[in-house]
Amino acid sequence: MSKVEFNKETGPREVFCGLTSIVWLHRRMPDAFFLVVGSRTCAHLIQSAAGVMIFAEPRFGTAILEEKDLAGLADAHEELDRVVNDLIARRPEIKTLFLVGSCPSEVIKLDLATVAEKLNKRFLGQVRFVNYSGSGIETTFTQGEDGALKALIPLMESSNEEKLLLVGTLANNVEDRFKKIFRNLGISNIESFPPRQSTELPKIGKNTKVLLTQPYLSDTVRDLKHRGCEIISAPFPLGIEGSTKWFLAAAKAFKISELKVHEIISPLINRAKLALDSHKEILKGKRLFLLPESQLEISLARFLHNECEMDLIEVGTPYLNKDLMKEEINLLPDNTKIVEGQHVEKQLDRVRESNPDLVVCGMGLANPLEAEGISTKWSIEMVFSPIHGIDQAADLAGLFSKPLKRNQILTSKTLVTH
Amino acid sequence: MELTLWTYEGPPHVGAMRIASSMKDIHYVLHAPQGDTYADLLFTMIERRGQRPPVTYTTFQARDLGGDTAELVKKNIKEAVERFKPKTLLVGESCTAELIQDQPGALAKGMGFDMPIVNLELPAYSKKENWGASETFYQLTRTLLKEKVSSSDKINPLRWRELGRRPKVNILGPSLLGFRCRDDVIEIQRILSEQGIDTNVVAPLGASPDDIQRLIDAEINICLYQEIAEASCEWLRRNFGMEYTNTIPIGIKNTIEFINEVHEKLDLPLTNKEELENKSKLPWYSKSVDSNYLTGKRVFIFGDGTHAIAAAKIAKEELGFEVVGLGTYSREMARQVRATAKDLNVEALITNNYLEVEDAMKKAAPELVLGTQMERHSAKRLGIPCSVISTPMHVQDVPARYSPQMGWEGANVIFDDWVHPLMMGLEEHLIDMFKHDFEFVDGHQSHLGHTATNTNNILNSDEKKEKNSKEGIIWTESGRAELTKVPFFVRGKVKTNTEKYAILRGIPEISDETLYDAKAYFS
Numbered sequence: 001m002s003k004v005e006f007n008k009e010t011g012p013r014e015v016f017c018g019l020t021s022i023v024w025l026h027r028r029m030p031d032a033f034f035l036v037v038g039s040r041t042c043a044h045l046i047q048s049a050a051g052v053m054i055f056a057e058p059r060f061g062t063a064i065l066e067e068k069d070l071a072g073l074a075d076a077h078e079e080l081d082r083v084v085n086d087l088i089a090r091r092p093e094i095k096t097l098f099l100v101g102s103c104p105s106e107v108i109k110l111d112l113a114t115v116a117e118k119l120n121k122r123f124l125g126q127v128r129f130v131n132y133s134g135s136g137i138e139t140t141f142t143q144g145e146d147g148a149l150k151a152l153i154p155l156m157e158s159s160n161e162e163k164l165l166l167v168g169t170l171a172n173n174v175e176d177r178f179k180k181i182f183r184n185l186g187i188s189n190i191e192s193f194p195p196r197q198s199t200e201l202p203k204i205g206k207n208t209k210v211l212l213t214q215p216y217l218s219d220t221v222r223d224l225k226h227r228g229c230e231i232i233s234a235p236f237p238l239g240i241e242g243s244t245k246w247f248l249a250a251a252k253a254f255k256i257s258e259l260k261v262h263e264i265i266s267p268l269i270n271r272a273k274l275a276l277d278s279h280k281e282i283l284k285g286k287r288l289f290l291l292p293e294s295q296l297e298i299s300l301a302r303f304l305h306n307e308c309e310m311d312l313i314e315v316g317t318p319y320l321n322k323d324l325m326k327e328e329i330n331l332l333p334d335n336t337k338i339v340e341g342q343h344v345e346k347q348l349d350r351v352r353e354s355n356p357d358l359v360v361c362g363m364g365l366a367n368p369l370e371a372e373g374i375s376t377k378w379s380i381e382m383v384f385s386p387i388h389g390i391d392q393a394a395d396l397a398g399l400f401s402k403p404l405k406r407n408q409i410l411t412s413k414t415l416v417t418h
Numbered sequence: 419m420e421l422t423l424w425t426y427e428g429p430p431h432v433g434a435m436r437i438a439s440s441m442k443d444i445h446y447v448l449h450a451p452q453g454d455t456y457a458d459l460l461f462t463m464i465e466r467r468g469q470r471p472p473v474t475y476t477t478f479q480a481r482d483l484g485g486d487t488a489e490l491v492k493k494n495i496k497e498a499v500e501r502f503k504p505k506t507l508l509v510g511e512s513c514t515a516e517l518i519q520d521q522p523g524a525l526a527k528g529m530g531f532d533m534p535i536v537n538l539e540l541p542a543y544s545k546k547e548n549w550g551a552s553e554t555f556y557q558l559t560r561t562l563l564k565e566k567v568s569s570s571d572k573i574n575p576l577r578w579r580e581l582g583r584r585p586k587v588n589i590l591g592p593s594l595l596g597f598r599c600r601d602d603v604i605e606i607q608r609i610l611s612e613q614g615i616d617t618n619v620v621a622p623l624g625a626s627p628d629d630i631q632r633l634i635d636a637e638i639n640i641c642l643y644q645e646i647a648e649a650s651c652e653w654l655r656r657n658f659g660m661e662y663t664n665t666i667p668i669g670i671k672n673t674i675e676f677i678n679e680v681h682e683k684l685d686l687p688l689t690n691k692e693e694l695e696n697k698s699k700l701p702w703y704s705k706s707v708d709s710n711y712l713t714g715k716r717v718f719i720f721g722d723g724t725h726a727i728a729a730a731k732i733a734k735e736e737l738g739f740e741v742v743g744l745g746t747y748s749r750e751m752a753r754q755v756r757a758t759a760k761d762l763n764v765e766a767l768i769t770n771n772y773l774e775v776e777d778a779m780k781k782a783a784p785e786l787v788l789g790t791q792m793e794r795h796s797a798k799r800l801g802i803p804c805s806v807i808s809t810p811m812h813v814q815d816v817p818a819r820y821s822p823q824m825g826w827e828g829a830n831v832i833f834d835d836w837v838h839p840l841m842m843g844l845e846e847h848l849i850d851m852f853k854h855d856f857e858f859v860d861g862h863q864s865h866l867g868h869t870a871t872n873t874n875n876i877l878n879s880d881e882k883k884e885k886n887s888k889e890g891i892i893w894t895e896s897g898r899a900e901l902t903k904v905p906f907f908v909r910g911k912v913k914t915n916t917e918k919y920a921i922l923r924g925i926p927e928i929s930d931e932t933l934y935d936a937k938a939y940f941s
Binding site: 080108304 | 479
């Protein structure tokens with residue numbers, strides 16, 4: 001293992017809560033509805049994170065708790081029943097309804113598991129109810145997806161059929177590319193979790209080999225292991241290096257030779273390197289500071305250093321599972337400073353002191369840093385853009401080179417920003 | 419429990435953030451879990467602010483709940499005060515912290531600071547954003563001025579004469595995330611200045627706690643947005659005798675009435691009354707022959723109370739539209755909106771549910787919608803032109819150019835913004851003239867950017883409806899042909915009316931003649 005410096009920090013944080021992941025989960029499974037049981041804050045958060053406006057009736061909503069719901073939990077359960085009935089009458093096409101816990105529902109100890117159980121009996125054969133928590137007191141941003149996937153595992157039937165299971169939400173086009181490459185490698189039985197239809201859950205068992213596509217799925221991994229699945233240890237498929245090692249690890253699990261893998265993917269690698277060059281020219285030698293948000297930070301740092309030759313000042317992450325991340329950490333350069341958790345004020349002090357060329361941060365911080373003359377990239381874009389795989393390596397680099405390129409074009413440094 | 423797919427207003431602590439972020443030298447410690455920081459992006463992304471909102475979130479987690487969250491609050495308050503050195507500290511809770519009852523305001527007051535501390539109690543489970551903003555501004559004003567209450571005489575609005583200076587007023591209510599506040603303030607200050615009136619303080623936008631303490635140097639208050647400032651204005655009236663204005667200067671008539679009201683309250687003679695109507699181009703543009711086609715245009719209005727009421731008045735009295743729907747999401751202003759609706763002979767829609775608004779819009783069959791960004795989306799789906807008149811804020815509502823809603827320039831902006839989505843008068847006339855030419859294709863009206871109401875769609879949807887129609891009314895060839903000749907934007911209405919007429923008269927088949935009979939019947 002490389003000599004990486006681990007630090008922990010606590011204090012005020014500037015991150016999204018797990019509810020935010022509904023924004024991509026509801027698009028992945030168009031037959032599912034996400035009902036947050038929470039406050040007006042929860043509703044406002046999701047609509048703000050989802051890009052402020054919606055263009056049609058959305059497949060997510062909030063059952064907003066009111067004063068009378070707080071007075072008696074029995075009434076709250078009845079009220080939730082009524083809201084669910086209304087919702088299902090309005091949206092009869094919904095096949096799976098996620099009841100999503102929030103900070104207030106957790107604090108008043110609203111038992112969504114029991115509610116889901118009752119509803120499952122009542123709507124048997126029509127709608128399935130699943131519950132998980134996306135609350136900010138327990139989850140950060142992408143951990144919401146971890147909770148949602150973990151909640152689906154008990155619904156997955158058992159099967160000892162040998163298969164490759166890709167776990168973690170991917171853009172559909174990226175998923176299709178991956179499946180094609182795996183088929184070319186000779187792996188024919190490939191499924192994805194979450195699936196594109198919430199009712200088409202893959203069957204799992206002791207011959208299921210799990211390959212993670214996202215680094216934020218600790219709880220899901222634990223439960224898949226309990227169901228007998230084998231977890232393939234690999235870095236994550238970001239960039240050429242990560243994706244190559246990811247394919248190699250999968251191939252090894254299926255006893256496919258390295259030679260075969262190289263034969264299939266080297267044309268892709270050559271093409272990707274060519275595409276990456278122009279971005280590398282801009283990124284090379286530039287100093288990078290990553291603030292914590294998506295848990296993708298470590299993989300991004302590895303890609304931006306090893307393939308784009310950026311220098312790493314600090315790699316923040318909201319949460320660090322050293323076991324899940326060990327392959328990634330091994331690839332980081334010596335003396336990389338990883339900071340788990342956040343004290344946003346102290347971290348911003350370090351940003352200013354270190355004078356980075358680029359900061360990866362949340363949307364609340366981006367414009368204020370730009371106003372101080374520091375280029376930024378919003379981290380939320382990483383979870384909405386197709387960035388995985390060899391073919392996307394240049395696009396991924398492009399997300400970081402674009403703000404720097406723009407900075408070179410627009411040279412004025414003393415702007416009035418209000 | 420209320421099922422909400424989308425909400426016009428955020429929670430009340432976001433209202434408090436609007437006040438804090440609008441001002442200088444203030445810091446807000448918000449007892450809140452992680453995730454609530456999303457609200458920062460409303461300011462940094464939508465308003466493109468180059469500063470973070472002056473807010474410290476205590477960021478408590480589940481594991482803190484068993485321990486001492488009060489200590490966490492105190493630690494954050496201490497750090498925030500040391501780091502930001504605010505002149506006034508706001509302390510409050512978001513929805514979750516309200517449940518754990520740490521009383522952060524009381525904790526802060528016990529920490530021995532010498533700056534004023536405002537303890538904000540904003541009930542998150544019953545109130546919303548605008549209420550929170552209003553309450554915060556009120557509590558702040560009260561905290562900073564309460565010591566001066568007993569020592570001050572009631573303010574005589576005529577004292578400027580004795581003092582030998584121009585009259586001074588405060589402009590209260592403009593805030594961040596308020597609709598075009600930035601430019602309204604400039605416009606109103608310009609108008610007042612032209613009338614020989616000085617602005618003492620604008621608040622909360624751009625004001626510091628010191629400015630709040632100077633509010634009583636002015637003679638009267640201008641209540642520019644009732645949603646935010648009325649509670650403060652009322653408190654200043656009760657305690658310092660400061661009168662405040664009721665007229666919102668949006669539109670020509672209201673702007674003139676506003677100027678009159680200010681002059682009356684200050685006992686300042688109005689010398690340029692006849693000039694006022696010509697300060698804006700709206701009256702002449704509205705009178706010019708090209709605007710003839712605006713007469714009786716059916717308009718549906720929904721927004722915050724202030725902007726919806728003003729829009730209704732302008733639509734009816736200054737542009738000659740027919741208001742076919744009026745509503746608001748501001749429950750606090752429901753009474754005023756209902757009164758305005760009653761005058762217009764329509765039923766007011768008071769709701770926070772955008773789907774109800776869309777339904778009402780559909781039923782009213784308007785030719786123009788004036789609404790929020792959400793109504794813009796709904797109108798787009800229905801193929802109706804729309805102009806945005808109200809919050810909730812969208813990045814498009816913070817234009818780079820000077821673009822007020824109030825005063826003379828505001829009236830100019832309104833004329834352009836409302837009329838351009840409709841077709842220009844002459845253009846409409848030409849379309850009418852040429853629409854039977856073979857080159858003419860329905861749905862090519864580029865202004866509207868939609869194809870939802872072209873002839874094929876209408877006929878296709880007709881056919882579907884016809885088969886399902888329980889009345890079993892049939893459109894004959896001639897009836898159908900005549901219907902296609904009706905301008906597309908009223909075709910839906912004509913169709914409904916004709917069918918209504920047919921049912922009324924027991925006519926089983928609609929021919930071209932039935933269409934004309936119905937037209938005569940309903941005119």
